[in-house]
Amino acid sequence: KEISQIIESVKNYQKFIFFSIQPKNNLIALIKKIRLQKKEIIAIQEAHQLSTHNKNICNILMSPDELWAASDLEKDIMISERLFQPEILRSHGWLFQNNYQNLLPLFTSELNNEGYILIIFAAPKNITASSHETYSKRDVILEFVNAKYTDKKILIKLHPQENKNFYMRYLSEKGVHSKNVEFANDVSNINHLANKASMIITSDSSQAFFDLLVGDNNLIIYQAGKKNFISDFLIKTYDYSELNGTFFYFINKEDERKNSFLEGHLKSLTFKQENLKLFFDSS
Numbered sequence: 141k142e143i144s145q146i147i148e149s150v151k152n153y154q155k156f157i158f159f160s161i162q163p164k165n166n167l168i169a170l171i172k173k174i175r176l177q178k179k180e181i182i183a184i185q186e187a188h189q190l191s192t193h194n195k196n197i198c199n200i201l202m203s204p205d206e207l208w209a210a211s212d213l214e215k216d217i218m219i220s221e222r223l224f225q226p227e228i229l230r231s232h233g234w235l236f237q238n239n240y241q242n243l244l245p246l247f248t249s250e251l252n253n254e255g256y257i258l259i260i261f262a263a264p265k266n267i268t269a270s271s272h273e274t275y276s277k278r279d280v281i282l283e284f285v286n287a288k289y290t291d292k293k294i295l296i297k298l299h300p301q302e303n304k305n306f307y308m309r310y311l312s313e314k315g316v317h318s319k320n321v322e323f324a325n326d327v328s329n330i331n332h333l334a335n336k337a338s339m340i341i342t343s344d345s346s347q348a349f350f351d352l353l354v355g356d357n358n359l360i361i362y363q364a365g366k367k368n369f370i371s372d373f374l375i376k377t378y379d380y381s382e383l384n385g386t387f388f389y390f391i392n393k394e395d396e397r398k399n400s401f402l403e404g405h406l407k408s409l410t411f412k413q414e415n416l417k418l419f420f421d422s423s
Contacts, residue, residue: 143166143167143168143169145170147170147173150173150174150177150179151177153179153298154178154179154180155180155181155182156174156179156181156182157181157182157183157184158181158182158183158184158200158204159183159184159185159186160186160199160200160246161181161183161200161201161202161204162199163198163201163202167223168396169412171202177242180205180206180276181206182204182205182206182207182208183200183204183206183207183208184207184235185200185207185208185209185210185214186206186210186236186347187199187210187347188198188210188211188213188214188234188309188347188405189214189351190214190217190218190221191209191211191213191214191217191368191369192344192345192346192347192368192369192370193268193270193271193345193368194270195217195221196365197268197270198218198223198271199266203224203225203228204228205228205321206228206230206419207224207228207229207230207242208230208231208232208235209229209231209236210234211231211405211406212234212235212405214367215230215231215232216227221400223418230378232415232416233406233415234350234406235416236351237388245283253335253337254338255292255293255336255337255338256292256293256294256295256336256337256338256350257285257289257292257293257295257337257338257339257340257341258293258295258297258324258333258334258339258340258341259281259285259295259296259297259340259341259342260297260330260340260342260343260346260348260352261273261278261281261297261298261299261302261342261343261346262292262342262343262346262364263299263301263302263346264299266302267299267301267302268377271345271365271415272345272364272365272366273343273345273365274364275307275310275321275366277364277386278307279314280364280383280384280385280386281341281362281364281386282294282316283383283420284362284381284383284388286320287342289339292338292339292402293320293322294320294321294322295321295322295323295324295333295337296321296323296324297323297330297333297348298323298324298325298326300326300327303328304323308407316346318341330348330351330352331351331352331355334352334357334358335394337357339358339359339360340352340357340358340359340360341359341360341361341362341388342359342361342362343361343363343364344361344362344363344368344370344371344374344389345363345364345365345368345370348356349361349370350406353391353398353401353402354406355403356393357393358391358392358393359375359390359391360388360389360390360391361388361389361391362386362387362388363386363387363388363389364386371387373387373401374389374391375389375395377401378390378395378397
């Protein structure tokens with residue numbers, strides 16, 4: 141429904157769940173109506189933004205009645221940075237793992253063959269001002285991939301909010317031939333893309349890292365800027381290469397050392413389901 145339609149039906153509901161709260165005019169009008177009718181606003185953090193971006197990014201910019209942090213670390217940062225009152229914070233675990241991914245639609249317009257190199261780029265500077273990802277940094281990543289996988293097709297998945305035409309025009313001007321590089325659908329399910337890839341390359345500042353680490357994939361994680369808690373773990377645990385100031389960490393899909401990271405930052409499915417059930421049962 142449009143926000144204008146939701147405003148008219150606020151009285152019919154008790155709880156309103158948001159995954160992002162940006163101060164836009166129509167959203168402010170909705171929140172005002174919810175507040176006036178003494179209803180409840182729940183925010184569920186959809187990504188590990190604060191921890192992956194060195195405390196710089198949070199897309200919940202108005203205080204809810206209750207906020208479900210993506211992890212204990214995210215909750216701790218919210219408290220230490222005084223972003224929200226501690227009493228409204230919950231840490232039930234990140235909800236958007238395998239069961240959630242299985243609900244997403246599949247798109248069949250990608251490369252027909254299997255074994256391609258899948259590159260999932262993080263948000264560039266024109267979307268996220270504090271991002272370390274620039275087109276020149278991407279040049280280094282593509283140079284690394286082309287040198288290491290000379291005979292492979294490359295499938296690029298851009299950030300959902302990124303304008304694909306800008307980057308395609310840039311690559312064309314750089315002389316990167318389209319026969320070697322293709323682009324995934326903007327809203328493609330990355331798990332579906334990953335199933336057909338022989339290697340997946342993504343950023344230590346991207347939510348895709350969490351999506352893919354729980355799966356059965358060979359990964360290369362690149363670090364284009366200063367370290368965060370992910371690259372701090374990777375540099376202590378895995379082999380890596382460096383090219384022009386960008387670091388590349390290699391994670392074999394059968395390597396069990398990644399489990400210690402997952403156990404420390406992602407809570408069990410049972411724990412999440414039990415808390416989600418309690419939340420809805422109490423409404």
